[in-house]
Amino acid sequence: SIEQNVFTPGCGLAGCLEGQAGPGLPSGMDLTSAAESRASLVDVPSLQAVPALLRVEPGNAYGSYLVQKLEGTAAVGQQLPRGGPPRSPETIAVLRSWIDSGAP
Numbered sequence: 001s002i003e004q005n006v007f008t009p010g011c012g013l014a015g016c017l018e019g020q021a022g023p024g025l026p027s028g029m030d031l032t033s034a035a036e037s038r039a040s041l042v043d044v045p046s047l048q049a050v051p052a053l054l055r056v057e058p059g060n061a062y063g064s065y066l067v068q069k070l071e072g073t074a075a076v077g078q079q080l081p082r083g084g085p086p087r088s089p090e091t092i093a094v095l096r097s098w099i100d101s102g103a104p
Contacts, residue, residue, distance in 0.1 A: 002098055003034035006091060041066060042103045048077050058103040061096035070095070 030036040045052035046065040053065040061067050065074060070087050072079035079086060098104075 002095065003031075003037050006087075006095065038103070049075065056099055056103050059100060061099040064099050067092065067096060067099065 029040040031040065041056040042054075042058060044055045046055050049065055053063065053068070055065050057064045068074035069077065069080040070092050072086065081087070
């Protein structure tokens with residue numbers, strides 16, 4: 001559900017990661033399917049944050065770099081989505097819930 005309702009329309013196709021999502025790209029992210037999105041995000045260190053934070057740390061939405069980027073609280077880089085309006089509090093709450101429940 002998160003893949004179909006948040007990542008695909010909101011990240012890969014809306015300019016946020018457009019042109020970056022795919023295997024072998026510098027960001028190492030592939031948001032083309034639910035399995036690839038999970039493999040690119042969950043328990044994967046961010047390439048921007050130093051010391052590295054996990055993009056998605058299961059059970060810890062507060063410490064997950066994805067949430068920090070979406071909320072605009074990350075220490076480095078731009079707030080996501082780039083070039084678009086911030087994600088709604090409801091969308092971020094859904095992501096937080098998913099992460100806090102172990103990012104299944």
